[in-house]
Amino acid sequence: MTGERVDFLCNLCGRRNHGVPLEQVENREHQSCAGCHSSLRMRSLMYILGAELFGSPRVLPAFPVDRNILGLGMSDWEGYAKPLAEKLGYVNTFYHAEPRLDIADVPEEMLGKYDFLISSDVFEHIPPLELDAAFRNSRRLLRDGGVFVFTVPFLKTGDTQEHFPRLNDFRIEEEGGRRVLRNRTVDGEDEVFDDLVFHGGEGMTLEMRMFSEPDLLRRLAGAGFRSAEVRIDRAPRFGILWPIDYAVPIVARA
Numbered sequence: 001m002t003g004e005r006v007d008f009l010c011n012l013c014g015r016r017n018h019g020v021p022l023e024q025v026e027n028r029e030h031q032s033c034a035g036c037h038s039s040l041r042m043r044s045l046m047y048i049l050g051a052e053l054f055g056s057p058r059v060l061p062a063f064p065v066d067r068n069i070l071g072l073g074m075s076d077w078e079g080y081a082k083p084l085a086e087k088l089g090y091v092n093t094f095y096h097a098e099p100r101l102d103i104a105d106v107p108e109e110m111l112g113k114y115d116f117l118i119s120s121d122v123f124e125h126i127p128p129l130e131l132d133a134a135f136r137n138s139r140r141l142l143r144d145g146g147v148f149v150f151t152v153p154f155l156k157t158g159d160t161q162e163h164f165p166r167l168n169d170f171r172i173e174e175e176g177g178r179r180v181l182r183n184r185t186v187d188g189e190d191e192v193f194d195d196l197v198f199h200g201g202e203g204m205t206l207e208m209r210m211f212s213e214p215d216l217l218r219r220l221a222g223a224g225f226r227s228a229e230v231r232i233d234r235a236p237r238f239g240i241l242w243p244i245d246y247a248v249p250i251v252a253r254a
Helices: 040-054 078-087 128-141 213-222
Strands: 005-009 016-021 066-074 088-093 114-120 142-151 169-175 178-184 190-193 209-212 227-230 250-253
Touching (some): 040 142, 114 128, 128 142
Antiparallel strands (some): 142 250, 169 178, 178 190
């Protein structure tokens, strides 16, 4: 650690932060804003969204009020979901609660309706048999010219590594103080996995895979997006200083 400290304006809440350790600001998940507790990942998503919707980055409090700009979030963080809903025609959806959205099974009446879609570390939790449908539906939800801004954990090279490649009929149980996944494959075979990774704390969403960048770009093209861009932004003013070139935001344009 260098001991270097930085000042930045949080582009989510407008808080001016002073003397924050650089290693905290550069950490993908660290809550480095003293105001709203935003992380680098959250600030980056809104930085990109503002630039895509309005032509240039701006702080979220300065987004115009325009209910005609329609968007969806997928279990988005309340730190930006709530102020975003006060500005735009945006709805934060959930898989197991209302307003509900199953990205792998989207109602016809929702298709082609939205200007933007946000997904922050969601697609690594989608079961393998539903993953391609989830990418296709992300494109189908958007109007032509719409934008999909998202993050997932990914590595720069290689292939996506599925932790449970034959996942089908599965459940998670606790045995001896540990959580195990029991799966019955399409072929009727039983599998047991005990080396599980959960995001959001023990017992929360299970990580199904580690993506690779080449695979992500192929999937987005196959889903019908006209372009996709890996965004390694450095905007020191807003505390956006990516020290890595993997697991960063991706923007896909319909």
